[in-house]
Amino acid sequence: MAIKPHRRYSAEEKAQLLEIVQQAQERTGQPVEEILTQLDLPSATYYRWKSRAREGCLADRVVVPRRRAPLPTPEEVVAVCAFARAHPRMGYKRLTWQMVDQDVVYLRPYQVYHILQEYDLLCQRQPPPPESLKRPREPDHPDEVWHIDLMYLYIPPRWYYLVDILDSYSRFLVHWRLNLTMHAETVTLTVQEALEQLPERRSGEPKLVHDWGSQFLSAEWRAFVTGAGVTDIKTRVAHPESNGRLERLHRTHREEGFSEEDLSAYHKALDAMAHWSDYYNYERPHSALKYLCPIDYYRDDPEARLAERQRKLAQALESRRAYWEGVYGC
Incomplete structure (x- = not known):
């Protein structure tokens, strides 16, 4: 007797086959696996039947198909199509539940999908955003992108303005200057000093990332950018996150770099900033650099x-x- 594949057996036939296997094992002493091989009965099927026999449910479970839902009425189809045309960028699931909430029609998502598919009204995937809306790629070498920003420091009896230039790739503080004013000439002078420190640079680099401060909108700054051969990049308006690496450095200045005593006099602030910048660049492990120091990535x-x-x-x-x-x- 051999088992025919893909055939459905009744509960009586299954019980008979289980009894045949048991009798064959008792009479011949053969392992069960050999008997199953001779019968072409898969061992998984045999043990499943045996387990179900102990539970008293050898009969196959009959799955009764659910009755198909009635088709949408012509009025509902017209309403779905009209609603989809009024909301061409909305997916079919959102359309479904919005129509339910707005008492347009009451259909399931799969029913709305079939209607939209039939009338070619399915929302197509939107094209990718323009390059101007994409996040720029990360710099892959030093001095490719520099971040520039000003930080206000109150050193009695007046305010001073710290200009920082940070290398985006290495987080190295390339240059800084504690200025008496925040005019355009002080910023351009600070950047010029930083550029003079570079042994060499690629065309159009470094790219200078900054906010919309008045210093960077001046005619002097535009003339400097053109003459220096660098690339000028403005961040989004009122979006400090675009210059977030330097904003984070300024927070680190306040948390780790300066004490109240350091900011009690101008010369003390200069000494503190010189000591702190050396420590930051050459000794302080940076969490964004796998806890290496900025100099390890910069040079x-x-x-x-x-x-x-x-x-x-x-x-x-x-x-x-x-x-x-x-x-x-x-």
Whole structure:
């Protein structure tokens, strides 16, 4: 007797087959798997039937198909089409529930989908946004993008203006200047000093990212950008997040860089800023740089520094293992 594949067996036939397998095993002593192979009965099917026999439910479960819902009426189809044409950018699920909420028609999403598909009214995927709305790619080398911003510092008896220039790729504080005014000439002078420090630079670089401050809208700034051969990039209006890396640096200045004593006099503030900028660039691990220092990305090889870390950790692990093996003698 062999099992025919894809055939549905009644509960009596299943019980008979289970009994045949059991009798064959008792009489011949063969393993169950060999008997099942001779009968072409899959072992998974056999054990499933056996489990269901213990539960007393060998009969197949009959699934009664649900009655198909009545088709939408012509009036409902017309209403759906009209609503879809009035909202061409809305997906069919949103259309469905909005029509229910607005008492237009009361249909299920799949019914609305079929109507829209039949009349070619399905919302098409929107084209990608223009390049101007996309987030710019991350810089991949030093001095490609610089962020510029001013920070107000009150040093008695007046306000001073700290101009920072931050390299976007490495978070290196390229240059800073504590100015008496916030006029355009002080900002252009600070950027010019930073550019003079570069050994070489690519055409159109660095790209200077800044807000819409009056310094960056002046004729002097525009003339400087043209003469220096750099690229001028303005952030979105009233959107400090566009210059967020430098905004975060300014927060770090306040939290870690300056004390009240440092801001008690102009010369003390200069000394504190010089000490702090050296520490920030050369000694302080940066969370955005895998806890390397900005100088490691700005003028060093970060991959080599990370590999060196892993080598030290591996050596320490071997030393630690040798220590404990010596302690326990194993």
